[in-house]
Amino acid sequence: MKRANNSDIEVLRQKIDEIDDQFVRLLTERAEIVTKIAQIKRDANLAFHNPDRERAIIERVTSSCKGLFPKDALKVIFREIISASLSLEEPLKVAYLGPEGTFTHLAAIRHFGSSAKYIPAERIKAIFESVEAKKADYGLVPIENSNEGVVSYTLDVFVDCDLKIAAEVLLEVSHNLLSKDGDIKKIKRVYSHPQAAAQCREWFERHMPHIHVLDVVSTAKAAEIASKDAETAAIASELAARLYDLKFIEKRIEDNKNNFTRFLVIARDYPKKTGNDKTSIMFSLKDKPGALFNVLVPFKKADINLSKIESRPSKRRAWEYIFFADMIGHIEDKKLRDAIEEVKDSCLYLKHLGSYPIGDKGER
16 A cells, blocks of 8 residues: 655645635635626616526536536535625525524525525415515425425415515435434433424334424424423434534434425516426316316427426315416426416416426435
8 A cells, every 4th residue: 555645745735725725816806896796786776686697607617517526516615605795785685484494494595505694484474475575585485395295385375475486496305313412312202393203203113112203383493492401302404403503313314315395486576588497377277077177288289298286275165276287398488378378268367476497406
């Protein structure tokens, strides 16, 4: 085995230090340019956040990366650079389902970066209200989990809301058992959100069959409770562990390791066409034979892929249902727009909820 040459290592480390110094100089130069652009925007009364430009930057830098550096890591780095740059102009205000440390909070940070201003809300409806009242620029709400299914209440709020879907975030969900000192022998009770507990049922049957998991409003609330009592554990995220200074009893205790939650970014408008988009609509049908079939036919004829369709009681009339559908394409695509127009004739009403870029399944 060849022995390490300390002088060679030092030379290489010196080169790394020089490169790091260049990073800092270039980031400082970039920040100065950002502040000049911010002033031009203020003078022209232009919107300070341009998600299309942000997306173009990340796509350009990742496509130009041909070397060893991981592209997923590059996306994270540039998302943070863009987030910090925006904070020099005006921090983005993002409402999410709180408290701090929830998976919704984690998804928001992954999408908007850590320099945004995050506003926790106790209810999903309050997130919509915050964006409608312009107290937040964006909101982030859970819509479905790959194992547990749709978040029905989020769909219900869209019925009476005019906000649009501006993006989707696909977050791999990993549950951890946390406590103050990480000692499983001390644990007498466990707290968690019921959905998270359901996703870890098999692990508890095998390892802690006599411990009952108590329900709380969020995994973050569970972490907060566990931080105050050494005999209490929580099922929560790594972010919650950092925020509430908890230690890991066990990592990744979810029964299904392929566990994703889909979140929607809500805003007052939706972005332009990117070429890799999804469109969401909601509609209510006339009560007659073949009504749903008649709605689906125009999409079939136009060769449009309906990636999801979900029904919910309208809560306005007995046995009346509202349907929510996702399809591949943007409302600016002629064939999709024409199909939706044709579908309107078979509906009591139809609402376009937004067209937005398809989420990245590589999100971690």
